[in-house]
Amino acid sequence: xxAATGLAxxxxxxxxxxxxxxxxxxxxxxxxxxxxxxxxxTRNNLAAIDTATGRPLDWKPNANATVHxxxxxxxxxxxxxxxxxxGGQARDRIAALNATTGLATDWNPNADGSVYTxxxxxxxxxxxxxxxxxGGQAREYIAAVDAGTGLATDWNPNADSIAYTxxxxxxxxxxxxExxxxGGQARNGLAALDARTGQAxxxxxNPDRNVYVTSIxxxxxxxFVGGQFTTIGHRGQAGLAIFRxxxxxxxxxxxxxxxxxxxxxxxxxxxxxxATLTVGDTVTLTATPAAGSQFAGWSGACTGTGPCxxxxxxxxTVTATFTARATPDPTPExxxxxxxxxxxxxxxxxxxxxxxxxxxLPGVQPRIVALPKRVTxxxxxxxxxxxxxxxxxHNRARIELRAGKTVLAARNVRASAKGEIRVTLRVPAKLLRxxxxxxxxxxxxxxxxxxxxxxxxxxxxxx
Numbered sequence: 531x532x533a534a535t536g537l538a539x540x541x542x543x544x545x546x547x548x549x550x551x552x553x554x555x556x557x558x559x560x561x562x563x564x565x566x567x568x569x570x571x572t573r574n575n576l577a578a579i580d581t582a583t584g585r586p587l588d589w590k591p592n593a594n595a596t597v598h599x600x601x602x603x604x605x606x607x608x609x610x611x612x613x614x615x616x617g618g619q620a621r622d623r624i625a626a627l628n629a630t631t632g633l634a635t636d637w638n639p640n641a642d643g644s645v646y647t648x649x650x651x652x653x654x655x656x657x658x659x660x661x662x663x664x665g666g667q668a669r670e671y672i673a674a675v676d677a678g679t680g681l682a683t684d685w686n687p688n689a690d691s692i693a694y695t696x697x698x699x700x701x702x703x704x705x706x707x708e709x710x711x712x713g714g715q716a717r718n719g720l721a722a723l724d725a726r727t728g729q730a731x732x733x734x735x736n737p738d739r740n741v742y743v744t745s746i747x748x749x750x751x752x753x754f755v756g757g758q759f760t761t762i763g764h765r766g767q768a769g770l771a772i773f774r775x776x777x778x779x780x781x782x783x784x785x786x787x788x789x790x791x792x793x794x795x796x797x798x799x800x801x802x803x804x805a806t807l808t809v810g811d812t813v814t815l816t817a818t819p820a821a822g823s824q825f826a827g828w829s830g831a832c833t834g835t836g837p838c839x840x841x842x843x844x845x846x847t848v849t850a851t852f853t854a855r856a857t858p859d860p861t862p863e864x865x866x867x868x869x870x871x872x873x874x875x876x877x878x879x880x881x882x883x884x885x886x887x888x889x890x891l892p893g894v895q896p897r898i899v900a901l902p903k904r905v906t907x908x909x910x911x912x913x914x915x916x917x918x919x920x921x922x923x924h925n926r927a928r929i930e931l932r933a934g935k936t937v938l939a940a941r942n943v944r945a946s947a948k949g950e951i952r953v954t955l956r957v958p959a960k961l962l963r964x965x966x967x968x969x970x971x972x973x974x975x976x977x978x979x980x981x982x983x984x985x986x987x988x989x990x991x992x993x
Contacts, residue, residue: 540584541581541583541584542584543559543561543568543569543577543579543584543585543586544568544569544570544584545561545563545565545567545568545577546565546566546567546568547563547564547565547566548563548564548565549561549562549563549565550562550563550564550596550597550598550599551563551597551598551599551600552600553600553601553602553607554581554602555602555607555629557580557581557582558578558579558580558581558587558629559578559579559580559581560576560577560578560579560600560602560607561576561577561578561579561600562575562576562593562597562598562599562600562609562611563575563596563597564596564597568586569584569585569586571586572590573586573590573592574592574593574594575593575594575595575596575597575611575613576591576592576593576597576609576616577589577590578632589629589630589631589632590632591609591616591617591618591627591632591633591634592615592616592617592618592632593609593611593613593615593616594613594614594615594616595611595612595613595614596611596612596613597609597610597611597613598610598611598612598644598645598646598647598659599611599645599646599647599648599657599659600648601648601649601650601655602629602650603650603677604629605628605629605630606626606627606628606629606635606677607626607627607628607629608624608625608626608627608648608650608655609624609625609626609627609648610623610624610641610644610645610646610647610648610657610659611623611644611645612644613625616634617632617633617634617635618633618634619633619634621634621638621640622640622641622642623641623642623643623644623645623659623661624639624640624641624645624648624657624664624675625637625638626677636680637677637678637679637680638680639655639657639664639665639666639675639680639681639682640664640665640666640680641657641659641661641663641664642661642662642663642664643659643660643661643662644659644660644661645657645658645659645661645664646658646659646660646692646693646694646695647659647693647694647695647696648696649696649697649698649703650677650698651698651703651725652677653676653677653678654674654675654676654677654683654685654725655674655675655676655677656672656673656674656675656696656698656703657672657673657674657675657696658671658672658673658692658693658694658695658696658705658707659671659692659693660692661673664682665680665681665682665683666681666682667681667682669682669686669688670688670689670690671689671690671691671692671693671707671709672687672688672689672693672696672705672712673685673686674728685725685726685727685728686728687705687712687713687714687721687723687728687729687730688712688713688714688728688960689705689707689709689711689712690709690710690711690712690959691707691708691709691710692707692708692709693705693706693707693709693712694706694707694708694742694743694744694745695707695743695744695745695746696746697746697747697748697753698725698748699748699751699753700725700796700806700807701724701725701726701795701796701805701807701811702722702723702724702725702731702808702811703722703723703724703725704720704721704722704723704746704748704753705720705721705722705723705746706719706720706742706743706744706745706746706755706757707719707742707743708742709721710959711958711959712730713728713729713730713731714729714730714958714960715729715730715734715956715958716911716912716956716959717730717734717736718736718737718738719737719742719743719757719759720735720736720737720743720746720755720757720762721733721734722808724811724812726795727812729812731808731810731811731812732809732810732811732841733808733810735755735762735763735771735773736762736763737755737757737759737761737762738759738760738761738762742757742758743755743756743757743759744756744757744758745757751774751777752772752773752774753772753773753774754770754771754772754773755770755771755772755773756769756770757769759771777806777807777808777809778806778807778808778809778811778842778843778844778845778846779804779805779806779807779845779846780795780796780797780804780805780806780807780813780842780845780846780848781803781804781845781846781847781848782797782799782803782804782815782847782848782849782850783803783830783847783848783849783850784799784800784803784849784850784851784852785829785849785850785851785852786826786851786852786853786854787852787853787854788819788820788822788823788824788826788852788853788854788855789819789820789823789852790817790818790819790820790823790825790850790852791817791818791820792815792816792817792818792848792850793815793816793818794813794814794815794816794837795807795811795813795814795815797815807842808842809842809843809844810841810842810843811841811842812839812840812841812842813838813839813840813841813842814837814838814839815832815837815838815839815848815850816837816838817838817850817852819852820852822854822855823852823853823854823855824852824853824855825850825851825852826851826852826853827851828848828849828850828851829848829849829851830846830847830848830849831846831847831848832848833926834926839942895920895984896918896919896920896921896922896927896974896976896984896986897918897919897920897986898916898917898918898972898974898986898987898988899917899918899919900917901914901916901917901972901988901990902990903990903991904990904991904992904993905970905990905991905992905993906992906993907962907965907992910931910938910956910957910962910965910970910992911956911957911959911962912956913954913955913956914931914954914955914956914972915952915953915954916929916931916951916952916953916954916955916972916974917950917951917952918945918950918951918952918974918976918986919949919950919951920949921945921949921950921951921974921976922945922949922976922978923945923946923947923948923949924944924945924946924947925944925945925949925976925977925978925979926942926943926944926945926976926977927942927943927944927945927951927974927975927976927977928940928941928942928943928974928975928977929941929943929951929953929955929972929973929974930955930972930973930974930975931955931957931970931971931972931973932970932971932972932973933965933967933969933970933971934967936961938955938957938958938961938962938965938970939955939956939957939958940955941953941955945976951974955972965992967992968991968992969989969990969991969992970989970990970992971987971988971989971990972987972988972990973985973986973987974986974987
């Protein structure tokens with residue numbers, strides 16, 4: 531098609547059946563689908579076509595069944611579909627082909643069901659479809675496979691139904707299909723997943739139910755979505771939608787007399803000390819001191835000395851402070867002609883304070899407010915909003931939703947300047963299906979800078 535007019539050009543490969551997938555590399559267009567010939571020459575379900583002439587090239591992997599998905603990375607063409615033989619080898623529904631010869635490489639993830647979509651990012655091949663096992667591991671409908679070994683990685687969003695389309699952009703994997711749960715969250719056929727953890731981000735356009743998202747494309751920060759929906763992004767829009775997710779810049783600074791590194795979520799500082807991410811992304815940063823240094827703590831958007839975990843809502847700066855370890859002074863020589871002075875006796879050091887979990891904190895009397903006495907399972911899945919008042923200005927808090935000793939959902943937050951906290955807790959579908967208790971409790975643990983804390987909770991009946 532002409533990009534300006536939308537009219538068909540003279541380029542005409544003339545496939546004898548349906549083409550379901552296209553991928554372009556240099557002067558070659560790879561086409562997959564369900565066709566016996568293309569350009570008048572036999573090319574069973576998969577072909578390479580010259581971008582200038584539209585004529586098929588002498589590249590013949592000869593797939594024995596439909597090819598639904600293609601992705602090109604360097605000299606490798608990845609194919610997914612219904613086939614069990616391709617490139618001269620037995621390959622169950624997913625294969626890597628040499629871009630010059632068309633022969634299958636040794637890479638063999640062996641999916642047990644149809645592969646409908648592929649996306650490649652670095653050394654990872656993302657696959658979606660109608661399978662429950664791939665790369666030697668149980669993976670429901672979506673998986674990440676090592677491009678070198680063909681084995682499934684630990685990335686496991688665990689969708690509850692078919693993934694038809696995938697697209698990768700930076701640290702985000704966009705997925706579309708007919709699922710209603712993915713990445714540990716309720717998502718209606720469309721989701722953004724963290725490329726490191728597989729968890730769903732806060733991005734949730736929420737197409738109308740019982741429809742499929744069949745196509746996703748990403749250009750810069752713009753996401754194009756196609757499917758059978760009539761509403762998406764909380765407004766009426768049929769078949770095609772365009773999203774421009776808000777971006778936020780995460781910047782890491784290092785300070786102090788020592789040295790060390792900070793890694794995680796696209797950060798590898800020193801070196802890469804900033805990353806542009808999507809608003810709503812959850813970030814985890816780890817500080818590692820160098821030899822002779824120690825990590826003194828975070829400042830800015832994080833505090834304490836543990837991993838820095840935060841959800842991006844705007845441009846954010848985090849500072850990691852490293853201090854040099856003190857070198858002990860050598861033992862002083864005794865005075866000439868005499869003995870060293872004996873140490874001066876003094877009162878013993880007082881014992882360290884041990885904060886009590888139930889200790890009342892001056893000015894901090896947190897209360898859980900505005901919670902109903904009863905809650906439905908649907909509400910737990912969609913999100914239970916919890917408010918805590920009188921938590922103390924800027925104090926840290928952990929808000930948990932529990933069934934007995936089992937934590938169903940939890941958030942680490944910081945109180946506002948007025949000592950108020952507002953969070954929404956969502957119970958993953960897998961935990962909700964296992965919930966047998968007739969009651970759940972909301973538990974708030976408020977911690978001051980000196981380590982003292984206060985715990986309050988409320989019990990709700992599940993209906």
